[in-house]
Amino acid sequence: MIDRFEVRVRIKKLTTSAVLALAVGAAATGCARFPAPESPPPVAFGARPLPPGAQTDVPREPVPTSQNCDATVSLRPGAMPPPGQMPRGSTMAEILESGRLIVGLDIGSNLFSFRDPISGDIQGFDVDIARAISQAIFGDEATIEFRVLSSADRTQALADHSVDVVVKTMSITCDRLQDVSFSTPYYVAYQRILSTRNSGVTEPRQLVGKRVCAARGATSIGRIQAIVPRVRMVTTTTWADCLVMMQQGQADAVSTDDAILAGLAEQDPWVQLVGPSLGVEYYGVGIPKGQDDMVRFVNGVLEQLRSSGQWQEMYDRWLSILGPSNGPPQPVYRD
Template identity: 40%
Template sequence: MIPPIPSLSRTSRSPQRHRQRRRSLAHRAHRATGGVGHRRLALLASLTGLALGLSACSSPLAERAMRNSPQEHAEATEAAAAALNFGPPLPAGAVVERPGERAATTEHRSAPEEDAEGSLRPDSAKPEERVPEIIERGRLIVGVDQSLYRISYRDPRYGDVRGFEVDLAREIARDIFGDPHKVEFRFMESAGSLDSLNKGAVDAVIRTMSITPERQETVAFSAPYLSTHKRLLVSNSTDITSTEDLGGRTVCVADGSTGLAEARAQAPASSIVKTRSWSDCLVALQQHQTEAILADDVLLSGIAAQDQFTQIVGPALSQEDYGVAMALPEEGGNPGLVRQVNSTLERIRTDGTWWDMYNRWFGPYLNSSGPPPPHYRSEEETHAQE
């Protein structure tokens, strides 16, 4: 990664100091990369020289760059974007979205509870009445991720899946069968989650899915089981402390996540690296191909746990709630399953199980005010929709 270039005043740019500065930058780059080959070092020096020659007084920070002329700001952004072409290739499937390639966004960035439709309230029915087809099958089928550390991941030591969302699925199975192990996990990419759900391949998807009005048009959500906040994860050695420091730099998000709209809105002058998964964002950060990851704090806590040289910084940008996704009735879904899941959520909120799960998986990294309160629609609304 090209080291940040400090601002230089126009009155102090003597040729001698300019040459000394360029030699110093080249030396720092050599140390940062652990000693690269001559061709790579030559490329780094060329890029550094280009950035200095184009705008010696510009800064990589958006706050400073915006004070300069439009030409200087564009030059600084171009120099930062060129750094993406240096070093190893991006993770497979990753795409870079440049600032000039997107229009000003008006995308929905968060899902306030008052905007989202309420879920179905639990009733007094027994599991045999709510979900007879699942009872007959003998197991619950749940779609999860296998790479979200502390949330839902495959443990390489034992080969099984673990995490907060895995525990939640087992609690749902416990209430249906009396046995938390009567659940089958199927791994899926984010983009294919809804297709698998609506095709009947799984009963439910528990995969860090934020409840939004747009998604409620295609799936039925449970009440929220976890509240999260958008934040940044960066290297310990960086000077980035908030989104205000992202101008002209790069930020990584998982494509298709709600973090993409947040990144476009919070960092309009930044290049966005869009990856297939959050673990790919960590790879890009470790390879110096991005300087920050913008995601939900529970996701970032798992990433930080895997790399001791990273940290979560900045204030919370927005709050979102995760819900269990199930098929809509018109897509073959069973409203009884929604009520069954919400019955489990009511139980774990009141008997202490939710806190046990949260402290086990997120306690060392995050604080919590407790389980999110349920948000149910009225029975009148339910009958009107049926």
């Protein structure tokens, strides 16, 4: 049997059709990279089933906003206790006593959280944020239990306390603040469009009547529906499924944050980011409602990442494909 590493070594020997098939499979792992294409992808023959859970022609959703309620304003961090010595009765002390930090994320968001097919480790920018929180509580960045969540499951997982935090490209919005709390923003993304190189789609107005894919629960759905009212929205469980649907000719484009789209583009040389920014998204660590001490603690961890230069190191490691960084987003506190 040929292992994944050997497949990647032999990729230059494969036919164009075989490379397309490999790209579809690699979408599930979230870390394969292919060389730039010399010609458009081949036409897929025969109807293929939609990915499990995919829904077509979904209803209109509200446009997300973080401005109407000053959503990105958060609580000022207090003095950071030494790792392993959390204040008695605090949320952090309960997590310390439990023996692990339970983090909700996914493993299909290349660059942010994905499972490396060689080592099997879960890696990415969001994973490094989670590891920094674990390090601050336990003195060990690996004292974590990862729980895989879809975008649609994030809020409920926090509400029922099945996770301690969610670190999953989760945008801070006024609607979400009704149900969960957030840290200060740790990353700023811009919604754009991902299309195939031979599709002719280079800007939003060309999406009229087209099928545009997004992961269910993403804030990008309402925004693209508002910008292009006649778009045909398709939703899936994961972003990797959106890439597969594009490769199979079942979707014409994907629209969400540029950082997520860049991770998809890393997996397939026949897709590209196009068009201007359609809106700004502020990623924050999701925290159960009412745990203000945990909000302050996580904000303290993020402050350490910014001031120590570790945030920039994480960006350079995972997100340099997006170009030079303007630095971490600066916090605004309400107290």
